[in-house]
Amino acid sequence: MLEVKNICRSFDSFVALDQISLKIEAGEFFTLLGPSGCGKTTLLRMIAGFDQPDSGEILLDGKNILKLAPEKRPIHTIFQNYALFPHMTVEQNIAFPLRMAGCAPQEIKTRVTKALEDVRLPDKGQSYPAQLSGGQKQRVAIARALVNHPRLLLLDEPLSALDAKLREQMQLELINLQKEIGITFVYVTHDQGEALALSHRVAVMNNGAVVQVEEPSRLYGFPNSRFVANFIGQCNLLAGEVLSIQKDRVTVELDGLGQIQTLLPHGVEIQPGQACTLTLRPEKTRISATLTPETDEVHFKGVVHDMLYLGDVTVYKVELENGKVVDTLLANSAPGRARFFEVDDPVEIAWRFDAGHLVLS
Ligand SMILES: Nc1ncnc2c1ncn2[C@@H]1O[C@H](COP(=O)(O)OP(=O)(O)OP(=O)(O)O)[C@@H](O)[C@H]1O
Numbered sequence: 227m228l229e230v231k232n233i234c235r236s237f238d239s240f241v242a243l244d245q246i247s248l249k250i251e252a253g254e255f256f257t258l259l260g261p262s263g264c265g266k267t268t269l270l271r272m273i274a275g276f277d278q279p280d281s282g283e284i285l286l287d288g289k290n291i292l293k294l295a296p297e298k299r300p301i302h303t304i305f306q307n308y309a310l311f312p313h314m315t316v317e318q319n320i321a322f323p324l325r326m327a328g329c330a331p332q333e334i335k336t337r338v339t340k341a342l343e344d345v346r347l348p349d350k351g352q353s354y355p356a357q358l359s360g361g362q363k364q365r366v367a368i369a370r371a372l373v374n375h376p377r378l379l380l381l382d383e384p385l386s387a388l389d390a391k392l393r394e395q396m397q398l399e400l401i402n403l404q405k406e407i408g409i410t411f412v413y414v415t416h417d418q419g420e421a422l423a424l425s426h427r428v429a430v431m432n433n434g435a436v437v438q439v440e441e442p443s444r445l446y447g448f449p450n451s452r453f454v455a456n457f458i459g460q461c462n463l464l465a466g467e468v469l470s471i472q473k474d475r476v477t478v479e480l481d482g483l484g485q486i487q488t489l490l491p492h493g494v495e496i497q498p499g500q501a502c503t504l505t506l507r508p509e510k511t512r513i514s515a516t517l518t519p520e521t522d523e524v525h526f527k528g529v530v531h532d533m534l535y536l537g538d539v540t541v542y543k544v545e546l547e548n549g550k551v552v553d554t555l556l557a558n559s560a561p562g563r564a565r566f567f568e569v570d571d572p573v574e575i576a577w578r579f580d581a582g583h584l585v586l587s
Pocket residue numbers: 237242260261262263264265266267268269416
């Protein structure tokens with residue numbers, strides 16, 4: 227439905243967007259995720275029409291929209307603070323874009339009522355924004371966006387000002403609302419947890435470029451680079467070199483860890499001699515005082531170097547005999563147990579040959 231083709235944008239000599247291409251499907255919850263300054267807002271502004279690219283095209287339903295003024299695009303943007311008018315009631319806020327467009331009063335009334343029902347706030351029309359909870363304000367902002375029947379809703383970090391508990395609540399609200407309304411969402415965040423929780427697909431951006439586009443579980447499980455592995459969740463990055471390739475496996479020499487076997491990643495051209503990194507999630511490792519490695523497991527001895535108690539889980543930083551430190555993770559699920567090991571405890575760790583994911587860059 228929305229196609230971004232080779233978009234470039236520079237500010238003086240600084241390249242903010244470098245050949246961005248994306249295809250977004252109708253009805254999709256699509257997220258742009260990346261560190262601060264990577265160009266997310268800049269891209270959103272081009273889609274909305276608040277800024278023009280130096281080169282490239284943006285197509286909506288196959289038509290180039292770059293020549294259209296923002297208000298002529300069937301697109302609505304919701305910003306971080308929702309930008310509700312404090313001196314207007316909820317109804318007046320929602321009616322505002324329709325009044326600007328010169329709609330007839332009866333038409334405005336019908337559409338506002340419908341929008342309030344869509345966001346499940348039928349009784350709040352006479353309230354002022356200050357009388358609403360954060361979640362209700364978000365829904366009013368979405369209702370105001372919906373009255374014009376946009377094809378596309380752009381949301382730029384709408385939850386970033388909220389505390390963790392409320393955020394989670396609002397995330398669930400957003401997922402359900404998007405499902406019910408069926409409008410395509412392009413959502414911007416620098417919070418990887420939020421991106422994974424909300425999205426059908428995520429585009430990871432870095433330094434003005436899109437580096438990977440995937441469904442959340444594939445992004446987490448099969449990052450295509452050290453950057454993505456490290457940016458999404460916790461990850462061990464074990465550098466090394468490709469030695470040889472067998473049927474579905476690669477033998478690699480990892481710095482300080484010696485030769486191990488790992489799963490051959492799909493869709494990557496791998497040659498012996500190439501530098502590589504094994505990305506290994508802490509929860510994919512086993513840690514125990516002593517353990518007997520199973521077939522297809524690699525196995526190391528070490529001592530607990532440090533630990534991070536996070537409540538539900540504890541991250542143990544295990545220093546192996548060769549000095550390498552590997553993060554492992556244990557759920558604190560046994561009754562009455564807060565921690566299984568102390569600093570300096572000898573431990574053993576193991577992981578299956580297919581626990582990690584090999585990347586070349
Ligand atoms: N009008 C402008 N003039 C000059 N530089 C700009 C302008 N707009 C953006 N930039 C620069 O382009 C880069 C990308 O900015 P952008 O606002 O798109 O980042 P972002 O990914 O949205 O970051 P954040 O997560 O902090 O909101 C930044 O380095 C920023 O300083």
